[in-house]
Amino acid sequence: MDDLNVSYGNVRAVRGVSLAAAPGRVTLVLGPNGAGKTTTLRAVAGLHPPVGGRVVLDGADVTGRAAHVLVRRGLALVPEGRRIFGPLTVEENLRLGAYLAAKAEFEERRERVYTLFPVLAERRHGPGALLSGGEQQMLAFARALMSGPKVMLLDEPSMGLAPTMVDTVFDQVRAIADTGVAVVAVEQNADAALEIADEVAVLDRGEVVFCGSAADARSQGSVVRAFLGEAALAEPGRTAITPPDLG
Template identity: 60%
Template sequence: MLEVSDIHVSYGKVEAVRGVSLTVKPGKVTLVLGANGAGKSTTLKAVAGLEKPTSGTIVLDEKPITGMPPHAIVRRGIALVPEGRRVFAPLMIHENLRMGAYTAPKSSYDETLAKVYEMFPILSDRSHAAAGLLSGGEQQMLAFGRALMSQPKVMLLDEPSMGLAPAVVDSILTKVRAMADSGIGILMVEQNAEAGLDVADDVVAIARGEVVFTGPATSARDNASVLRAFLGEAALAGQ
């Protein structure tokens, strides 16, 4: 289980994250909602080791990982799927997947690859195609597969539906649900709130770097705090 407790993250004199706490359980999807600039992606980067919290703690399976370098955090069992997918476009699909397995035991490579191909058959069918030739949805599946190759306990997904056609979004988020159902904890930032809520178990809403709501997805849709957080600064004025 991933436990984030009262973390603060600053960019110079600007405090982007102010006391965020959340929990990600195995096999569950925790959805992070909020307006642009609320601190959602910064929270993911702090968990992944790309930003160092100024205070607070991050614990995975009762072992602290706060401030550890990214490669060490991957080895502990956390994988980030970044915004915009960021696949290695000139490399073939199977080469992208091999890059994802860099920190994983070599003895389990074939078994993990087989599981990835089973979940994403298109990657198997086109394993020798250059990643840059894939559609946006296929590249997102490759980004998922690359993260899965590290054998994560928790996956951090930053805007997985960004830039995708509406018809593709449902299939991508269905894969998110399938990854969670396999036992992986998912912490997902998703601007498409309605689609995200359809696959989420729990919701954390952030406004101005602070948590304004934590609870089950079933109670988040009509919660005033969630709506205000998602609408952003204008809705929060005068609160």
């Protein structure tokens, strides 16, 4: 995304945000509540059209395209709160994620997803509602993977999970990227998420206030913490670091 601007009526929630995602990489977007993380993902996914800027997918400008068009072109959003279909079985949830796929494609993807998440295979005939929080997050990842995405947008995957599940969920995010998917993960859980990220950006009040490699951020943990801490405290107008060049 390049210089993305998104508004709710007169209120500008996202201001000039530029971020890049690449196959096999995890781009982590950190930021406090209300920073504009969800708004950014929804604008990219075609759920809330931006008022300015561009979304480029595989070299094509897809700004403002409808969500169902973007799904077909390889973009999948895993929404905040997971939104799995509780009364439906695990397998029925997966089928909904693959509504565009032919039968053979569905079966192939289902087997891949069950290999990545064996516990879902064990629970395939049980209702989604009976899964634990961590398992429901797995199902949300798996359902998105069933559309065969090139890019996955994850909105706070660790939110509301038991602390013991948080590292597991981030290991799964890493595993998804390692299959070649470009992952953009939005989080408030900075320390755990940084462990598996490649690039990191910090969003504050709709703006990118820090961006760099996750390795740098890990070795200088205080830098990112300062930006995150500052995000809650500082005045607007402090130095923004140059976002990545989209070419």
